[in-house]
Amino acid sequence: xxxxxxxxxxxxxxxxxxxxxxxxxxxxxxxxxxxxxxxxxxxxxxxxxxxxxxxxxxxxxxxxxxxxxxxxxxxxxxxxxxxxxxxxxxxxxxxxxxxxxxxxxxxxxxxxxxxxxxxxxxxxxxxxxxxxxxxxxxxxxxxxxxxxxxxxxxxxxxxxxxxxxxxxxxxxxxxxxxxxxxxxxxxxxxxxxxxxxxxxxxxxxxxxxxxxxxxxxxxxxxxxxxxxxxxxxxxxxxxxxxxxxxxxxxxxxxxxxxxxx
Amino acid sequence: xxxxxxxxxxxxxxxxxxxxxxxxxxxxxxxxxxxxxxxxxxxxxxxxxxxxxxxxxxxxxxxxxxxxxxxxxxxxxxxxxxxxxxxxxxxxxxxxxxxxxxxxxxxxxxxxxxxxxxxxxxxxxxxxxxxxxxxxxxxxxxxxxxxxxxxxxxxxxxxxxxxxxxxxxxxxxxxxxxxxxxxxxxxxxxxxxxxxxxxxxxxxxxxxxxxxxxxxxxxxxxxxxxxxxxxxxxxxxxxxxxxxxxxxxxxxxxxxxxxxxxxxxxxxxxxxxxxxxxx
Numbered sequence: 001x002x003x004x005x006x007x008x009x010x011x012x013x014x015x016x017x018x019x020x021x022x023x024x025x026x027x028x029x030x031x032x033x034x035x036x037x038x039x040x041x042x043x044x045x046x047x048x049x050x051x052x053x054x055x056x057x058x059x060x061x062x063x064x065x066x067x068x069x070x071x072x073x074x075x076x077x078x079x080x081x082x083x084x085x086x087x088x089x090x091x092x093x094x095x096x097x098x099x100x101x102x103x104x105x106x107x108x109x110x111x112x113x114x115x116x117x118x119x120x121x122x123x124x125x126x127x128x129x130x131x132x133x134x135x136x137x138x139x140x141x142x143x144x145x146x147x148x149x150x151x152x153x154x155x156x157x158x159x160x161x162x163x164x165x166x167x168x169x170x171x172x173x174x175x176x177x178x179x180x181x182x183x184x185x186x187x188x189x190x191x192x193x194x195x196x197x198x199x200x201x202x203x204x205x206x207x208x209x210x211x212x213x214x215x216x217x218x219x220x221x222x223x224x225x226x227x228x229x230x231x232x233x234x235x236x237x238x239x240x241x242x243x244x245x246x247x248x249x250x251x252x253x254x255x256x257x258x259x260x261x
Numbered sequence: 262x263x264x265x266x267x268x269x270x271x272x273x274x275x276x277x278x279x280x281x282x283x284x285x286x287x288x289x290x291x292x293x294x295x296x297x298x299x300x301x302x303x304x305x306x307x308x309x310x311x312x313x314x315x316x317x318x319x320x321x322x323x324x325x326x327x328x329x330x331x332x333x334x335x336x337x338x339x340x341x342x343x344x345x346x347x348x349x350x351x352x353x354x355x356x357x358x359x360x361x362x363x364x365x366x367x368x369x370x371x372x373x374x375x376x377x378x379x380x381x382x383x384x385x386x387x388x389x390x391x392x393x394x395x396x397x398x399x400x401x402x403x404x405x406x407x408x409x410x411x412x413x414x415x416x417x418x419x420x421x422x423x424x425x426x427x428x429x430x431x432x433x434x435x436x437x438x439x440x441x442x443x444x445x446x447x448x449x450x451x452x453x454x455x456x457x458x459x460x461x462x463x464x465x466x467x468x469x470x471x472x473x474x475x476x477x478x479x480x481x482x483x484x485x486x487x488x489x490x491x492x493x494x495x496x497x498x499x500x501x502x503x504x505x506x507x508x509x510x511x512x513x514x515x516x517x518x519x520x521x522x523x524x525x526x527x528x529x530x531x532x533x534x535x536x537x538x539x540x
Contacts, residue, residue: 069442097444108439112457122443125453167439174443 016083101171161192352425
């Protein structure tokens with residue numbers, strides 16, 4: 001299994017080079033039964049870019065982001081991550097997921113493991129790295145998300161914001177090339193939202209490629225290189241935050257922004 | 262009986278120390294019985310051997326009955342061990358991604374869950390051979406109590422399978438999704454994430470089935486296994502089979518099983534409450 005994965009790794013299609021978009025969606029369509037939730041989404045994300053996806057609830061934002069690491073399948077179109085076709089039945093989905101980290105709204109930490117163990121588990125089991133090296137990296141990541149001293153706490157003993165930062169550290173421990181954030185502050189108390197956003201902002205400033213689904217418009221305006229407004233499963237409008245937030249062209253975008261800003 | 266009631270009364274304030282307290286008191290209860298019967302026995306030594314009182318007869322045969330109870334316990338331990346190993350495997354098979362495995366394990370689970378224990382007992386008795394050839398070429402007779410133990414393990418296996426399946430399904434999907442997103446294989450997710458979280462919530466129902474299993478072991482006496490109830494009946498026969506034997510003998514058996522099972526039931530309830538709070 002291990003050797004299979006490593007050959008696949010070396011096997012990133014030759015056609016992809018780091019100058020090309022790291023994530024590339026073309027005419028992505030997804031159905032739940034007969035209900036079409038994504039109606040032809042195309043977008044490109046370049047290495048180091050921070051992309052925010054905004055839109056009303058039920059517009060397909062979360063579905064879209066979960067398609068990028070193959071948690072949700074698509075029925076039509078193409079999703080390429082570093083040249084790997086996600087919509088290919090022969091895809092090595094484990095190899096894809098080692099390169100794409102995701103953080104969820106509900107944190108989903110492993111409740112029977114301490115914060116440190118949560119961060120260490122995947123590198124130990126999946127990457128099969130030596131324990132000492134993994135532990136060192138995990139401790140670094142925990143202090144990076146400003147949770148020194150909480151290494152041995154169980155998720156149940158941490159606040160929502162702290163749990164979410166452990167979840168971010170857990171994803172980062174896999175050394176991903178792309179990070180997905182699925183409404184990561186939506187379940188948090190207002191006072192803990194900021195500590196999570198600061199962590200993400202720091203990541204973004206270090207050059208991590210980030211795709212965020214968010215309701216934090218101020219945050220999107222501040223950190224995003226590009227903002228996509230999605231409604232009813234289609235991209236209504238997109239552009240740099242200064243353009244989209246100040247000078248939206250489409251009436252639907254303007255109505256949405258007037259409601260949330 | 263009053264002794265047992267005091268025992269729970271004492272134990273109630275000491276919430277989680279209940280297990281230790283109960284066992285201690287259960288042991289005292291048994292010891293009290295043994296001493297009382299022994300005293301009666303000593304006093305009536307000179308009595309006419311053909312005309313012993315019911316209590317004298319009981320105390321005379323006490324070691325024999327307790328030896329039988331030892332077999333009840335041994336059968337319950339072995340049957341529970343077999344049921345746990347098979348039941349956990351069957352429960353995991355019930356959530357397999359392979360349709361064939363899933364359907365087959367569901368069939369086996371429900372077959373044994375929904376059959377009367379007595380029917381399973383008779384079926385196993387007649388299906389298993391009288392002798393088995395072990396490692397060497399020597400033929401060994403399979404004792405009836407081994408067959409009965411295996412028979413009792415089957416319905417419990419079916420129920421443990423359901424406990425495990427239910428526990429796995431009760432783990433939030435977010436746990437699967439985050440493990441999947443970290444590139445865990447299904448097997449790694451099961452072993453490191455899902456099953457460890459199932460243990461805690463499975464223990465109270467598992468203990469409940471242990472209690473039911475132990476209470477079912479006297480059924481083996483029907484097939485001539487020398488456990489407590491069978492031995493007590495044999496003792497009554499040997500003592501002349503007088504009707505006045507029935508009440509003290511069966512009352513004694515009742516106390517014997519009660520003293521063993523009731524603390525387990527109390528402990529189970531405490532664990533249930535504890536886990537209900539912490540989840």
